[in-house]
Amino acid sequence: MSAAAGLAWRQVESLRERLQVYLIMGSNNCLKDPAAVLEASIAGGVTMFQYREKGTGALAGDERLSLASKLRELCRKHGVPFIVNDDVDLALAIDADGVHVGQEDEVAAEVRRRIGEARILGVSAYDQAEAEAAIRSGADYIGVGPLFSTTTKEDAKSASGLAVLEAMRDQGLQIxxxxxxxxxxxxxxxxxxxxxxxxxxxxxxxxxxDERAATEALQLAVKQGLAVRADAGGNGLA
Structure with a gap:
């Protein structure tokens, strides 16, 4: 990743667009070959990818590094930002475009210090207080949720519902x-x-x-939602 490319992706407007359909995936989340799943999703319009190799059956050691490198090259080939979940050492080793951390992971401010200013930093936030702390720590974007019930992440909190998003925007958060x-x-x-x-x-x-068709359906739903919000007077910042 060149510093110029990294900083371009960190521009707020570019980052908003890149977050539209954001695939998070590790080998243990896939029913097929992970590289094939990623290829199909990119063809369908995935705009950002996060490598998250955690939980039961997750790869470790050289196997983890090998898969991360392979998926990183696929993203680089297609111009899709590649984010690593909660592993700064791995992110730096494969020249990832950024790192995402949760509230129980490495402290976000320390992650920012380690990855520098060119790379993207994402931080999970469950409520307004966590969102504001993430911003102070240098987050470029926040992941809010879980919004609905999920069993994918073994350590997931209870669902918050959509009201948390509305409250964050009502209280002036523009990240x-x-x-x-x-x-x-x-x-x-x-x-x-x-x-x-x-x-x-x-x-x-x-x-x-059909991973490509599923991605296309998500892309369409997001674009329709953005259009509705714009028609309702959204300022593009929220």
């Missing part, structure tokens, strides 16, 4: 936001209308019979 947790093409539009700039998913794509 790019991606909704997380239990999102499907059927509710993705609601998430965007409530204030998110896009949606992040795992099984909605990785467990789909």
């Amino acid at each position: 790019p936001i991606v909704g997380i947790g239990g999102i499907t093409p059927d509710n993705a539009g609601e998430v965007v209308r409530a204030g998110a700039n896009g949606v992040s998913v795992i099984t909605a794509i990785t467990h789909a019979a």
Whole structure:
């Protein structure tokens, strides 16, 4: 990743667009070869990818590094930002475009210090207080949720509902936001209308019979939600 490319992706307007359909995935989330799943989702319009190799059956050591490198090259080939979940060492080793951390992971301010200013930093936030702390720590975007019930992440909190997004925007937060947790093409539009700039998913794509078609459905739902919000007077910042 060149510093110029990294900084370009960190521009707020560019980042909002990149968050529209954000795939999170590790090998243990896939029913097929992970590289094939990623290829199909990119063809369908995935705008950002996060490598999250955690939980039961996750790869470790050289196997983890090998898969991360392979998926990184696919993203680089297609111009899709590649984010690593909660592993700064791995992110730096494969020249990832950024890192995402949760509230129980490495402290966000320390992650920012380690990855520098060119790379993207995403931070999970469950409520307003966590969102404000993430911003102070240097986050470029926040992942808010889980908005709906999900069983994909073994350590997931209870669902917050969409009101948390509306409250964050009502209280003046203008940082790019991606909704997380239990999102499907059927509710993705609601998430965007409530204030998110896009949606992040795992099984909605990785467990789909046709990953490309599932991604296209999510992309359509997000764009329709953005259009509705714009028609309702959204300023583009929320």
